[in-house]
Amino acid sequence: MVGHQSKKTILITGGAGFIGSNFIPYFLDKNPGINVVNLDALTYAGDLDNLREIDAQPNYTFVKGDICDYVLVNQLFEKYKITDVINFAAESHVDNSINSPGQFIKTNIEGTFNLIEIARNYWKSKNNRFHHISTDEVYGSLGENGYFTEASNYQPNSPYSASKASSDFLVRSYHHTYGMNVVTSNCSNNYGPKQHDEKLIPTIIRSAIKGMKIPIYGNGKNVRDWLFVQDHCIGIDTIFKKGVAGETYVLGGNSEYDNLTIAKKVCDILDLKLANSKGSYKNQIEFVEDRLGHDFRYAIDASKVFEKLGWKASESFESGLEKTVNWYLNKYRP
Numbered sequence: 001m002v003g004h005q006s007k008k009t010i011l012i013t014g015g016a017g018f019i020g021s022n023f024i025p026y027f028l029d030k031n032p033g034i035n036v037v038n039l040d041a042l043t044y045a046g047d048l049d050n051l052r053e054i055d056a057q058p059n060y061t062f063v064k065g066d067i068c069d070y071v072l073v074n075q076l077f078e079k080y081k082i083t084d085v086i087n088f089a090a091e092s093h094v095d096n097s098i099n100s101p102g103q104f105i106k107t108n109i110e111g112t113f114n115l116i117e118i119a120r121n122y123w124k125s126k127n128n129r130f131h132h133i134s135t136d137e138v139y140g141s142l143g144e145n146g147y148f149t150e151a152s153n154y155q156p157n158s159p160y161s162a163s164k165a166s167s168d169f170l171v172r173s174y175h176h177t178y179g180m181n182v183v184t185s186n187c188s189n190n191y192g193p194k195q196h197d198e199k200l201i202p203t204i205i206r207s208a209i210k211g212m213k214i215p216i217y218g219n220g221k222n223v224r225d226w227l228f229v230q231d232h233c234i235g236i237d238t239i240f241k242k243g244v245a246g247e248t249y250v251l252g253g254n255s256e257y258d259n260l261t262i263a264k265k266v267c268d269i270l271d272l273k274l275a276n277s278k279g280s281y282k283n284q285i286e287f288v289e290d291r292l293g294h295d296f297r298y299a300i301d302a303s304k305v306f307e308k309l310g311w312k313a314s315e316s317f318e319s320g321l322e323k324t325v326n327w328y329l330n331k332y333r334p
Helices: 018-030 048-054 070-080 094-099 101-122 159-178 200-209 229-242 259-273 303-309 317-332
Strands: 009-013 035-040 060-064 084-087 129-135 181-187 189-191 214-217 223-228 248-251 256-258 285-288
Touching: 009 018, 009 070, 018 035, 018 048, 018 229, 035 070, 048 060, 060 070, 070 101, 084 101, 084 229, 101 129, 101 159, 129 159, 129 229, 159 181, 181 229, 189 229, 189 317, 200 214, 200 259, 200 317, 214 259, 223 229, 223 317, 229 248, 229 303, 248 303, 256 259, 259 285, 259 317
Parallel strands: 009 035, 009 084, 035 060, 084 129, 129 181, 181 248, 189 223, 214 285
Antiparallel strands: 223 256
16 A cells, blocks of 8 residues: 555554445545555454455555554554544454453453554644444433433443443543544444344344244344444444544434344345245244343434434435345355
């Protein structure tokens, strides 16, 4: 890669993960005058195949490494003259956090500290931006009514959400203590191409076409607000450029569905696309033991980011789900 010294150079961490690997191609396309350095440890959730489309771009560089590696991150700031950070890097699967919480503490808390502390020491200007990507799960669980907003109390209920809440507070403190130009965005459940196989919608598709049981936790009534990943990418770009330093913005898709409804909608799409000798793919749905501490409902009121920055989700859930199913059928079918 050339030209690092003459352009803004953004360090994007976790860029080989689901949201990051959708965001980087979008970001490079919309910002051709910016260099991107993608730092990713390539754990099970990272996949460089999701970034093949930008391999040849001269303003993109991939570095394999861990945000917890202080020496490496510091070297990247020095070598590439990093001007801004967008931090996607995180352990994110709730079930894994329940079984092995230690890695979540290390990556999500210690790793975020490494990044922002190195940035604080390296940057001489208050204009350099640190954008921290977080989740609505830090707010806990809603009942049947109400919505999360930027003013909602933090009530994390899993080791994953607790580790993300801690990283949110760390980032916030660096603005209030050191005057750093930080923004945080907390998003609802993302879906779309390039998501890891373990997540709900990919699991439904994979299980269905392989003739396996489609596992649904508990009674399937847990509700999430679903946000198409491309809409999220647009939101992140908007907040990165226009967000007010020290502010938090919540991003949601205004598409609430319970898990059982999601499974049935996916099966309906598959029924139209694939022959199934056993009848509807819905016949493969099976309820399994519920997740420990399973939050009942998340929903986002994204009024602030719309009123202040002009962003709102534009993809309908139906069209986004159709695009998602098509992408996974191309992946899973021989």
